[in-house]
Amino acid sequence: MSRDLSRRTKLVLYGALLVLAIPFVFPTWWMVTSSLKPVADIFAFPPQLLPVNPRFDAYRRVFESQPFGQQYLNSLYIALLVTIGTLAVSALAGYAFARIRFRGQNVLFLVVLAGLLIPSEVTIVPLFQMFFKLGLINTHWPLILVPIFGAPSVLATFIMRQFFISLPNELEEAARVDGLGRFATFWRIALPLSRPALGAVAIFTFLHSWNLYLEPIVFLSSPEKFTLPQALTQFVDAYGGPMWDVQLAAASMTALPVLVVFVIAQKQFVEGLAHTGLKG
């Protein structure tokens, strides 16, 4: 619907976009600016759009009240491991389901695909028991293994398969005729061509792991094992009331780095997600 618009229509559209943008932008803005305010100013009315007396006191107290650095590291390394693991598992499986013919292929693909209809919330009770029997409660293993092999990676495998199917086959065929083995064809020809799909899978896998909340609170019990989402809810004072400024400082530190990466690479983020596999 890209038609030239009159000046008046344009003004109306900009107005609508600006108003609509408020609930998307204001919370983040307010989170960051309020984390620099003393508590009394956080609830000041009218709200201060910029902190009048900026200070970093709350940021110091984040690290005093919890092993926040360790928790940050936990979330980061878990999300990175899950991302790398998912990429490996889903690229291999997606390629095989798309390109290689073997007996039982369709049945096996359906078995894997069934995972899309079994969200991890459905299986959390037996998963807890399984990891309990293995002595892996209060370790990071459940948060690493289940996403790499469970529902999120199934979606990744599906996306990779759709992408490989859409790739023209000639290059790979030429490589095979030249005597390149299957793995070499996959590794040297198909994989480099699938960068957009890998990027999209990497982004949503990372975000999924970074946002996990139910699993950490079920599996983890000691603060030095916590991940960020779990840690964010634990900033309470001696009376159990929330320490707003500290909580907001921790929330800002959790949200800002990913946000910065997103703004820098927003084209890849948005277009990668829109144009790979997920497209109807």
Added chain:
Amino acid sequence: MTRTDTRVGPAEGRPTLGRARPFWTSRRRDQLTGYLFITPQVLGSAVFVILPLILVVWYSLHEWNVLAGTFDFVGTDNYQALAEDPNLGAVLRATGLFSVGLVVLNLGLALLLAVLLNQRLRGTILFRTLFFSPVVVSLVAWTIVWGFLLQDNGGVNGLLDTLGVDGPNWLRGEGTAMLSVIVVQVFKNVGLNMVLFLAALQGVPASLYEAAEVDGASRMRQFRLITVPMISPTILLTSIITVVGSLQVFAQIAVLTQGGPGTSTTVLVYYLYQQAFQFHHFGYGATLSILLFVTVLALTVLQWQMRKKWVFHES
């Protein structure tokens, strides 16, 4: 699922690499590679998806007291208890309200934003970035900030106050708590659907609109008769994703309302968490898991079946 690739292994009779015995024809080797490639995913799915699903059925037939260490077969007692659970009505109502509210608001807003961003305007990339940005903000961080803004003396009521409206205590009222949880979640993730809609809108051939223009069709009519049918496959996809996602909501409820006030925001996953991990009723928790699974399955199948009625073409 149609396979476009019908090629078999390389031509027979070519010398295979190495000195393979006759049994290892290149075709067989290729098959083996295929199995090796899918092994991590298939084994992983078996252990972390299929096995737990079987176990959840098994557990649901048992009375399981973790504290006392008992695990007794009770047949369908848990299902009986489910049918008689006085909370079940409220839980299903909250789950249904949340899902319907989320899906309607999310898809509606996503489509509106996508249409706005699809106009010939400068700066749409900037707005696209802004609308998408909450998707990458940590879910709990986003929820905490909104929890803050929705306090009785928080930012939302402050804003309403300047407009002369006396806002309610959002998270403490039965109706407003549910509305708040829905709206917070809509703003968090609507960018994802918006981007998918935007890609679909850009795929609609301009010639269709030009033809409609010639025929004198109004903008609204064009939207209804051209745009909606042309992007209906994407509407189907996003609605399936959003419905399944809406049934998984947990963190927002845990952070904002803890299922309250009363049971007004106790959705199924939250109730399941309470029963299994707060009250240690693992058997009953497993039964609720089955209910969740059946719901996800039924709604997905239903939408897939209904697609013939309204989805214009399938790619």
